[in-house]
Amino acid sequence: MTYRHASMVLATSLALVLTATASAQERMPPAPHCMDAVGVQEVEQASPRSIALRAASGQAYRIDFAEDCPGVRAATTLKLEAPAGWACGRPSERVVVDGHSCAVSAVTPVHARDYASVARDSDRLRTATLPALTIRQRKEVRRGFGGSASYCFATRNVRAWSSDPQGMLVETNPHRNGGHRYYRVELGSHCRQLDRAPQLSFRSGMQNGLICGNPGDHVLAAGFENGDLRSDGLAPLPQYTRGACTIQAVYPASSQASN
Structure with a gap:
């Protein structure tokens, strides 16, 4: 690039x-x-x-x-x-x-969050100013946002995750994410679905497999299976068995304790 x-x-x-x-x-x-x-x-x-x-x-x-x-x-x-x-x-x-x-x-x-915001806006501006494409040119110009490791991680490289009051901390493969092992993920609001969700997945708003805080980026909490004791006491039940939480910002974190 x-x-x-x-x-x-x-x-x-x-x-x-x-x-x-x-x-x-x-x-x-x-x-x-x-x-x-x-x-x-x-x-x-x-x-x-x-x-x-x-x-x-x-x-x-x-x-x-x-x-x-x-x-x-x-x-x-x-x-x-x-x-x-x-x-x-x-x-x-x-x-x-x-x-x-x-x-x-x-x-x-x-801060890393502020740098990620600039990097994301910089990528959007560059994409917005690309020249109009013809059919023959289409293969030579990338489609959508490429995404820098300074504010994006690939869903396929996620190794683990944890939730906290600031949102989420995601562990990735550093060799495939610009050397960054951890990413802080800020959510639109406290996502209660994540507190005891057995598993989750990420949905890219750009449909390119990258989570960057772009419009449409979400984290999806998977539901508990019938009879799973971890679902006891969670009411109302539908709130915890399904749901998407909006992702607002993504940026590298130096360690598990980083904010």
Whole structure:
């Protein structure tokens, strides 16, 4: 995908800026909010005034521009010019998009949920601006949303799940989900069907096998079989034997304790 190619160019260009002394020593940020720009993993853009990046550490950041800087995801070459490879929002920092320089005004750490929202909107915007298709072109352009591992997991890779007051925590195969083992799934409301459901399944609103928090994404609780003692005391019974819960947001969680 274009944004992955761009982030590789970004990381490579920054590595060339670092001095041998800086790269040989332990890298300490000039300020707590600064982003280590070496080894940037992903770059997303849902607004011309900002971009979202995921650093090598996994921490996500938002970079704001002094003026509109569109076209980051579609860029052929993308460079971040920052002293010693640290992006902090200083006047000397800029992002160069296909030769066009965009001054950086601020750098801010963001939560995984916020980054996932930007990534999802970025993917939707890119899909919405694809050119009109002809029959001969149809095979060359993806259909629907591709979905990034930053905000999607594939239903076929789900290994386990648990429910809690925040929604759900889903365990997946990290080798098939961008290295992420756990995903936080936020629901439209507390889904009581999940509390003692023997099994469940996920339904993709885009019908592509990906759960991203897109419209139509649901988790479906399976019913208890007749005579199952786990159904005792659950009233009214139909509420617990069937039902779909709306999925509002999906994003990686670092561990079982992550929110």
